[in-house]
Amino acid sequence: MKKIVLLLALLGAMGRAQAQPTQLKTEHLILVTIDGLRWQEVFGGADPALLGRHHQPAGSLPPASASRQALLPFLWTTVAAQGQLYGNRALGNYLNVTNKARLSYPGYNEMLTGFAADAGIRNNAKIYNPNTTVLEVISRQPAFQQQVLVYGSWDAFPFIFNAPRSGLPVNAGWQPATGPGLSAPELALNEQLRAIDPHGAERPDSLTFGYAFAHLQRAHPRVLYLALGDTDEHAHAGHYGAYVRAAHTADQYLAQLWDYLQSDPKYCGKTTLLITTDHGRGGNRLGQWAHHSRFLRGSDQTWLAVLGPDTPPTGEQRAPGQLYQHQLAQTIARLLGVAYTNDKLTGAPIEAIFDGGLPLLAESVAPGPAGSFAPLSQSAR
Template sequence: MKQILSNKIFRIFLVAGLFTIANCPAKAQSHKTENVVIVTLDGMRWQEVFGGIDAALLNNPKYTRDKDNLEEHFGADVSLDKRKKLFPFFWSIIEQNGQLYGNRNVGSNVNVANPYKISYPGYNEMLTGCVDTGISKNDKIPNPNVTILEYINKQNKFADKVAAFATWDRFPYILNEDRSGIYINADDDTLSLSSSTAAMYNSINKITPRPLGCRPDLITYLYAKEYMKQKKPKVLLISFLETDYAAHNGMYDLYITSAHAEDAMIADLWNTLQQMREYKDKTTLIITCDHGRGDKIKEQWTSHGGLIDSGGTWIAVMGPDTQARGEVHTESQLYQKQIAPTIGKLLGLDFMPKDSTSLPIKTIVQ
């Protein structure tokens, strides 16, 4: 009798337990992203990212010195082919495995929220998640705002695992080097690592000409790659500059070839990440820019700012927590200020900017 009663009680608890499990919401799966790499192409227009070389600028001898060469390498009859020639990594690997936002021709809008549409305010917005009207110029002033990189670096899990490599000499100020404690290598800095590779890169950097007034983006990339291989940071920012310098100088040939070279560097970066056990299948790559450039008045492609239609930007992302949607055609409005909280969310951190409307981009990280 006792055995029968015991069996009945067991069955009751078993059924109750199964009912409870069936009716309880599943616990959210933790994110697979353990590392984030951010790459920025300064002043890179969305028009070329999604449409390839601009025919009007290609055929204007004021901006394009060698039309035949540019057309041979990047020309095509349709924009889908042109953009793939210009950005082969974007329009093969990222399109197949990630998401691309910012093609305004299909209703995908990405904008800066700041009214200034220049670099320091753009990077501040991108990395702090807020618009600061006190930052309206590109002056060398330490950023009073806490960036997502500084916030991450202050977490025990990520302490001394955050680094930034930039061609532009403003980044030590944008990231507030003294306060943040982030390792920052910018402008004329050398790479202080004890390796023969680092020594070789320093020698190359020393003798490399600077026709645009800054070290080549290739040096910035090689430094970042060697640092990554040796130090294995959890969060890495790489910021290129040549596209912006070339555009300001009206050199469309160099603007295009620099963009193409940066795509190749990003491809090499991704391949390197996938060959390292610390990064393979657990790293999210985010690529974006700080502002757009003029286009309604074609001659304004060289410029940007508050009075020019240069607020349109773009975002490309790929990683283990981001669904493969390719080029996003859904009508949407994203803002540059959402990038910082998105980075935090990917790493399981609740980064709350001063502007509480800066929410993570849900389609990038569920």
């Protein structure tokens, strides 16, 4: 009898040990958004009919380069082989926003807070966000102070992150690099910025990526958010060739960024890269691909790519399942070992990113004090 009791105790202890979260390797996180890039191009490549139908500006992709691997070689070689891709609706693998507006500001709010926009954020008006984002919460923790950076092409990002309240360093729109110790590339980018006649709400992605990449190399932050916008600008203008060229260029930026992360001992083997978008667009009929709104079907359809040391390399997710954009905030927090709550119900982490299982919808995380945080136990890191 004593041996049986000891055996049962041992089995119970083994079960509890197996239930403990695996220690995560992620110490640094890079979030990249490519504004308004449709899942149709991500998983199906450029549409030859649209390429042939629209006037193609110099340098745009020819129809012969329309395949998804030709359009987005980093996603379909590196990420597909070493990470995960979600959102191929042709396979029943769904990822959607839940905010009703299906516009950029509500989309970024949902992604970064873990819940859909409230009544105060129903369009792209530049109002300071009353909600607290997960990056603001992370930046308050001692291990992450002065370690969270935001770079965006759209000049609304200081409002989305409520920079005066949050204290997050947000460089967006037509802002130059500022502060002490700027590197030679940053000073050169400032000269380029001064030579451009500012127009519209977005600067070119080439400047945004240049600033973010130079600061990353100089300061080695633990968290970087890079928000690219050329895809959305060209789409709204109805220039399909320029839109897919911008997507191709964004993919090249990702490749350059990942190559650097693998070459730097501070980041190599300790960094997770998340890539997604803020909203979808309409289909290919009657020029609907160029637009998105609450009234246009397809505007809520998004996608996600993940690459990092804690993500099993299961590639393109071919099993049916449903994920939502409001799950990204908790996913980011869990990857970095931070327990995140907000004053509203938030989507739970995407478990398949950690265990390689089916991308089923997880339970939500109960509300807590707005923007509260605490370090997870070491076993959960």
